[in-house]
Amino acid sequence: MMNKLLFGRFIPGESFVHHLDPRNKLLMSFYYIGIIFLANNWSTYLCLFLFTLLAVYLSSIKMGFFIRGVRPLIWLILFTVLLQVFFTRGGKVFWSWGPIVLSQYGLVNGAYIFMRFVLIIFMSTLLTLTTPPLSLADAIEAILKPLRVVRFPVYEVALMLSIALRFVPTLMDETEKIMNAQRARGVDFGEGNLFQQMRAVVPLLIPLFVSSFNRAEDLAIAMEARGYQGGEGRSKYRILTWHYRDTFVVLAFIALTGILIWLRA
Amino acid sequence: MDITFQNVAYTYQADTPFESQALHDINLTIKSHSFTAIIGHTGSGKSTLVQHLNALLKPTSGQVKIGQRVITPETSNKNLKPLRRKVGMVFQFPENQLFEETVVKDIAFGPMNFGVSAADAQQTALAMLDLVGLPQNLAQRSPFDLSGGQMRRVAIAGVLAMEPEVLILDEPTAGLDPAGRREIMGMVAKLHQQQHLTVVLITHHMEDVANYADCVVVMENGTIAKVGKPSVVFQDVAWLQKQQLGVPETTAFALRLQKHGFKFAQLPLTETELAQALLPQLPQGMVARTHDE
Numbered sequence: 293m294m295n296k297l298l299f300g301r302f303i304p305g306e307s308f309v310h311h312l313d314p315r316n317k318l319l320m321s322f323y324y325i326g327i328i329f330l331a332n333n334w335s336t337y338l339c340l341f342l343f344t345l346l347a348v349y350l351s352s353i354k355m356g357f358f359i360r361g362v363r364p365l366i367w368l369i370l371f372t373v374l375l376q377v378f379f380t381r382g383g384k385v386f387w388s389w390g391p392i393v394l395s396q397y398g399l400v401n402g403a404y405i406f407m408r409f410v411l412i413i414f415m416s417t418l419l420t421l422t423t424p425p426l427s428l429a430d431a432i433e434a435i436l437k438p439l440r441v442v443r444f445p446v447y448e449v450a451l452m453l454s455i456a457l458r459f460v461p462t463l464m465d466e467t468e469k470i471m472n473a474q475r476a477r478g479v480d481f482g483e484g485n486l487f488q489q490m491r492a493v494v495p496l497l498i499p500l501f502v503s504s505f506n507r508a509e510d511l512a513i514a515m516e517a518r519g520y521q522g523g524e525g526r527s528k529y530r531i532l533t534w535h536y537r538d539t540f541v542v543l544a545f546i547a548l549t550g551i552l553i554w555l556r557a
Numbered sequence: 558m559d560i561t562f563q564n565v566a567y568t569y570q571a572d573t574p575f576e577s578q579a580l581h582d583i584n585l586t587i588k589s590h591s592f593t594a595i596i597g598h599t600g601s602g603k604s605t606l607v608q609h610l611n612a613l614l615k616p617t618s619g620q621v622k623i624g625q626r627v628i629t630p631e632t633s634n635k636n637l638k639p640l641r642r643k644v645g646m647v648f649q650f651p652e653n654q655l656f657e658e659t660v661v662k663d664i665a666f667g668p669m670n671f672g673v674s675a676a677d678a679q680q681t682a683l684a685m686l687d688l689v690g691l692p693q694n695l696a697q698r699s700p701f702d703l704s705g706g707q708m709r710r711v712a713i714a715g716v717l718a719m720e721p722e723v724l725i726l727d728e729p730t731a732g733l734d735p736a737g738r739r740e741i742m743g744m745v746a747k748l749h750q751q752q753h754l755t756v757v758l759i760t761h762h763m764e765d766v767a768n769y770a771d772c773v774v775v776m777e778n779g780t781i782a783k784v785g786k787p788s789v790v791f792q793d794v795a796w797l798q799k800q801q802l803g804v805p806e807t808t809a810f811a812l813r814l815q816k817h818g819f820k821f822a823q824l825p826l827t828e829t830e831l832a833q834a835l836l837p838q839l840p841q842g843m844v845a846r847t848h849d850e
Contacts, residue, residue, distance in 0.1 A: 303574050357574060417759060466653070472613045473654040476646040478638055478670030495666070498656035502701065 302424050308537065309351035309422045314431035316538040321546055325412055329448075330552045335409050339555060343548055344414050351422050359480025361417035362410060369409045377402035429454040430530055440473045455511070463504070472501050558643065558722050558755065559678065560587040560610055564619035567605055571617055574810065579605040579778045580749075583619070585721075587772075592749050592756045593786070594766040598801045603759045607725050610757065611644035612637050642671045645721030646821045649728050651712035655700040658688070660711050663700050667719040676719070684716035684725055685838030689744060713741070713819070717748070723755040730762065742769065766793065767805040767826035775800060807831050 304310075311319070331337050348358060364368070379391070380398035387394040417443045423431075433450035440446050471481060480493050567578075567580040577603045587593050595603045607615040608732060609621050610661060612628050619627040628639050648654065657663035664682035669675060686693055689710040695703065698712050713729065726745065730738040746769050749756045766773055766787050774789045775783040777800055783790055792798070793806050794812060803809070809823050811831055819838055825831040 301575070357569060360573075469648060470654055472608065472627075473646075473648045473651065475613060476611055476641055476648070477654075477667040477719065480638070483635075495654075495656045499653055502656075503653055519645075 301420065303353055303357070303421050304350060304424075307350060307352040307422070308500070309347065309418065310434060311537070312422075312457060312537075312541060313532055313534050313538045314423050314427040315434050315532055316534070316541060317419055317423055318428065318431045318435065320541060321415055323545060324415050327549050327552060328408055328411055330556055331360065331408075332404070333555070333557045335555045336552050337404065339548070339551055340411055341407070343544075344411055347418055348414065351418055353418075353421055357421065358414050358417050362413050363542070369406060372404045372409070373402045376405050425457040426454055426530070427532075428534055429457050445523070445535060447526075451523060455552070459507070463500070465499060470496055486506065558624035558685060559589050559622075560624075560723070560755075561585070561622040562609070562619070563622070565609065565616040565621055567609070568617045569605075571648070571799060578614075579771055583781060585781060585784065586775065587755065587757060590749075590753045591744075592770050593772045593774060594763070594770035594776045595757065595759045595776060596763070596766060596802060597782075601776040602680045602779040603776050604727055605779075607727060607759060608759060609724065610725055611641050613646070621786060639669060642719050642720055643648055643721055644723040644725065645716040645719050645730055646725045647713050647716050647727065649731060650709075651716070651729075652705060653693035653714055654715075658699060659697050660691075660700050660703070661696040663711060664715045664718050667715050681718050682714070688717060688748075689714045690740060706733055709733070709737075709741070713744075721754070722799045723757065725757045725829075727759045728744060729758070729762065730760070730765070745769070763791070763803055763805040764807075767807070775802070786791070787826055788823060791826055794824070 318427055328340060331340055348355065377398045378394065380401050382397035384396040385393060386396070409432055420428075422430045429450060432453060433446060436444065436449065475481065477495075479492050479495055480488075481496070482489060484492070562583045562585040565583040566578065568576055568578045570576045572782065590728055595606065597603050605614065605671060609616060609837075610623065610630070612621075612626075612632065615628055617758050620685070623644065647812060655663050657666060659677060661682045661809055663676035663686050665675070668678040668681055673681070681843060682754050683693065683696060686696060691707060691710050691714070695707070695711075700708060703711065709729075713726075716724070724745070729745070730741050733741065735809050742765055745756060745758070748754050749769070756769075758770065771808065773783075773785060773787050773791060774781060775797075782800060783796075789810055794804050794808070795796055797804055804824075806811075807828055807830070808826055811821055811834070814835075815824075819835070821834050
């Protein structure tokens with residue numbers, strides 16, 4: 293069940309994208325989502341598509357994985373697209389039935405929304421597929437650092453984040469194991485009516501919470517035993533470095549922004 | 558209820574970049590009322606194999622025949638309950654599956670899922686406490702107040718309460734002290750002998766294999782490397798060491814004795830066997846050796 297989910301997984305590799313600075317990748321992914329909204333005609337969307345395909349190509353990860361990343365969200369996408377298609381007025385009207393109109397603008401808008409979704413999913417999938425979770429946590433820490441000025445507990449948040457990320461797979465395994473153990477005791481997960489399904493979750497959730505409490509306690513003791521005193525004044529083992537290729541990527545994004553502004557209607 | 562594997566293969570996360578094949582072309586029969594031990598070093602596919610025994614995992618190819626039921630890759634997840642009732646499974650660290658408010662409720666949970674009435678289930682649960690050697694006054698306590706060893710017994714009792722015909726145990730004694738280990742293994746052996754349960758045991762303790770099992774399955778890299786009686790499998794010490802497996806300490810000791818002139822028709826596995834093999838050799842053997850020199 294859970295192992296079908298590709299989003300948030302990391303595929304180790306040695307490509308150009310893999311070797312980028314995670315801070316850069318994270319910031320650029322957000323930036324990319326921002327500039328997608330600059331696109332408002334076919335040529336700008338084409339431009340974004342080519343750029344995304346180039347990024348995918350540079351990651352040397354098979355296209356199939358990206359398409360699979362879209363799959364879990366396909367219903368949400370279709371729902372939004374259909375809303376756009378049937379409730380936008382303007383241009384040539386092809387067909388209408390009461391408030392529902394199939395118009396020229398509607399179709400175009402629907403197509404734009406669809407492309408927007410696909411592009412955003414591709415780029416965020418690219419980020420998670422090529423960046424190990426711990427590097428992402430490091431990147432978030434580095435990016436949040438300026439917030440220390442306003443007394444934001446950056447170290448603590450970063451620590452929580454990296455611990456949380458570290459334990460996601462462990463908890464998933466644990467969930468799977470407890471589910472199997474309860475299945476062997478005759479629990480049916482995901483069957484019956486809503487009430488029955490909710491009740492079936494109890495034998496899964498309680499052990500999961502209990503083991504999380506125990507794990508947190510053990511981890512805290514182990515950390516203290518190894519001399520952890522708190523975030524301030526620690527040195528770092530994983531040091532992020534900014535390479536020329538990172539600068540190059542930033543320049544590419546700036547160029548893309550320029551082209552988009554120039555091409556947009 | 559015989560369990561037969563026919564050309565079973567299993568792949569985790571099939572059709573994703575993370576896919577890994579855990580079982581390759583497994584052919585195996587587990588006879589009714591037998592005590593089968595499955596050994597093999599970590600990651601050899603033991604746990605994956607046993608999860609096929611009650612259809613928690615379905616083969617990606619091949620088929621598993623459990624009694625009358627045949628599980629193929631196409632088998633739907635519905636109607637597996639009768640099967641799971643017959644094949645009880647105790648996972649590694651089963652104490653992690655406890656969740657109810659009281660011990661007795663937790664033990665009764667399994668039977669109640671299979672449609673046993675609350676009163677009957679409670680009665681079975683209380684009987685199970687005796688079976689796993691827990692005092693009755695624990696019945697109304699919260700399972701989370703108990704010690705690790707006691708929690709494990711409650712968890713095992715919860716599986717036994719379903720009155721399965723086949724009992725699968727995945728390292729039931731991992732992390733227990735020697736006394737706890739002996740008690741749990743003694744209990745399993747008793748169930749096997751008195752209630753004629755079919756037992757499948759995954760273990761790293763070769764002593765347990767030697768003492769209790771009547772059949773050993775040695776796994777390696779998702780394949781079955783050897784199947785046979787413990788007395789046969791443990792003769793090939795060099796091969797076992799190549800599989801990163803050991804032999805029971807008694808056997809290892811007998812091997813050292815062999816180097817010093819003792820003779821064994823076949824290597825003894827248990828202390829009793831060793832003693833019986835040594836007894837006739839001791840006085841005469843020593844005399845014979847002094848004569849030789």
